[in-house]
Amino acid sequence: MPLGSVLGVPAGTLIGDLAGWRTAFTVMGALAVGVLVMLLLLVPPLPPIQTTRLGVLNGMLRSASIRFALLLTFLVVLAHFGTYTYVTPFLEQATHVGDALITTFLLLYGAAGILGNFLGGAWVARYPRTVLGLAGGLIAAVTLLLPALGRWEAGAVVLLIVWGIAYGAVPVASQTCFAKAAPHAPEAASVLFTASFQATISMGALVGGVVLDRSSPSAVMVLGGCTAVLMILTLGALRRTPH
Template sequence: MPIALLALAIGAFGIGTTEFVIMGVLPEVAGDLGVSIPTAGHLISGYALGVVIGAPLLTAAAVRLSRKTMLLGMMAVFTVGNLLSALASGYGFLLVARVLTALPHGAFFGVGAVVAAGMVEPGRRARAISMMFLGLTLANVIGVPLSTLLGQQLGWRAAFWVVTAIGVAAMAAIVALVPNQPRQHQVGLRGELSAFRRPQVWLALGIAMLGFGGVFAAYSYIAPMMTQVAGFDAGSVTLLLALFGLGATVGNVLGGRFADRALMPSLYVSLGGLAVVLALFVFTAHDKLLAPITIFLIGAVAFVAAPTVQMRIMDKAVEAPTLAAAANHSAFNIANAGGAFLGGVVIDAGFGYTSPNWVGAALAVIGLALALFSGLLDRREKQLRRNALSVTPNPATPYPATTTP
C-alpha cells in the first residue's frame, strides 16, 4: 500500500479522537465552565450537526480545488477548531469551536476516500480506503482513552492541545506524502450534484444510515447497560468501549479485503451478522463473560461495512464521487443521532436498558433489506444490458445480398 495512506490515517486518527474524547472529559468541562452535564452534552450533538452540515457544504465549496489542497484546507480548519477549543473562555465559545471543528470531518473523509482509491489499482481500492479508516478505528482504541486520561489528569484543555498537535502532524504528512492527482479527473459542482440523481446513491446512503443507526442505538447505552445489567463497575466501561474499538479495527481491515473480492455479498453478511449479534446482545448483556465478547463482535461486524458502503457509494457516483463520498459521513452522523434517540425512546418507555439492542437489530434488518433491493437493481440492469446487446445487429456480419428479379 502507498505510504501516502499514512497521512490520511493520521488525519482520520485526529478526527476520530476529537469527536469522541469530549464524552470522556464531559464532567471536567461542565465543572470548569459552570454548566450542567446535560448542557455540556450539547457539545456532542453540536459536533454531529456540524458534520452533517459541513460534509456537503465544504465539499461543494472546495470542489474546484485540487484534492490535495482540499485535504490540507479541511485539516487546517480542523486544527484551528481544536486550537480554539483549547483556548475557549466559556461554554458558548467552546460550542462554536466544536461546530467549526466538525465542519471538515465528512469532507476530509470523502475527499480522502477518493484520493486513497485513486492511488491503487482497481482491485485494491476498498483496502486502500480501509487503511484510511484504520486511523478512525484506532482512535477509539488508543487516541480517545489516552486523551481522556490526559484530560482528567491535567485538565480537559490538555486533550484538545493533543488533538491540535495531531492536526499539525497530519497537515505536514499530507504535504510530504500525498501526491497531486491530475485535475482532469475532477468535475465541477454541477457534475458532483448530478450523482444524486441516481437512486443507487441514495440507496447506499440509506444503507449506511440504517446499518450504523443500529450500531449507535446499542453503543450509545453500553455504559448503563454494562453497569446496571451486567454488573461491571464504572471504571470498566472505558475498557469495554476500547474493546468495541478493537473489534471495529479488525472489522475495518477485513471489510476492505472482502469488499475488493465481493462487495455486495460482504455488505449482506455484515448487515445480517450485525442484526444477529445485536439481537443476541439482549441476552448476553446479562453475562460478564459473554457481554465483552459481544461488544467486540458488534464492532467487528459493523465495521466490515464501513469501507464496503464507502466503496459502493463511490462506484455508483463513479464520474463524480467526491460529494457523494462526503455525504456518506453525513449519513453516518445522522445514524449516530437517530440511533441514540430511538434507543432512548424504548428505555424511557420502560422496556429496560437492553431494549435498544432490539431497536438496533431492527434497523440492521431494514438496512439489509435496502442492500438486497440495491443488489436486485444491479442484476436487473445487467440483464437489460445483456438483452440490449443480444438484439443489436453485429456490424461485422454482412446482411444477405439482395437480388433483383
C-alpha cells in the same frame, strides 16, 4: 477513519477512567490542534479534479446506485450508533460490571474492530455490498442477543468482540459502495459518504437517547437490532430488483 471510529470511544473511555472526562476532552483538543498543524506543514496542495458544487451532488442523487448506497449506509449506521452509543449504560445496568471492566470490554471491542477493518478490506473491493450486508447481519445478531446473553460477563464480551469485527468492516464497505457507484466523480462521492455517515451518527445517537430515556438499555439494543434487520431485508430486496 474506520480505525479511528472503532478506537475512539474505547480510548476516550480509558482516559476518562484514568484521569477524568475533562482530561479526555483536553487530549482530544490537543490531538485536533496537532492534526491542524500537520495539515498546514506536511500535506501538499491537492487541486480538485473538479469543483464539487451542489448541482453535482444533486445530479449524483439521480443515480440508483448512489441512492442504494445512501439507504444502506443510513440503516446500518443508524443501527450501530443508536445502540453502541449507549453500550456503557447497558453494561452497567444489565451486565452489572464496573468502570474498569467496561473499559477492558471496550478496548477488546476496539481491537476486534481493527481486525474487522482488515478482514473487510480484503474482500470489499470485489464484494462491497456483500461485506456491508454481512456486517449488518452480525450487528443485528449481536444487538438482538445482548439483552439475553449480555447479562453475563462472558456473553457480553464475546458479543462485543463480534460487534467490533462487524462494525470495523462497515465504513470501508460503505465508502467503497459510494466510490463504485460514482467512479467518474470520486470527490463528490466522498462528500456524500462523509456527510451521510456523520449525519446518521448524530441521528442514531439522538434516537437511541430518546428510547433510553423512555425505556431501558435493552430496549435500545432491540430497536437497533430491528433496524439492522431492516437493512438486510432492504439489501435482499435491492438484489432482486432489476438494475
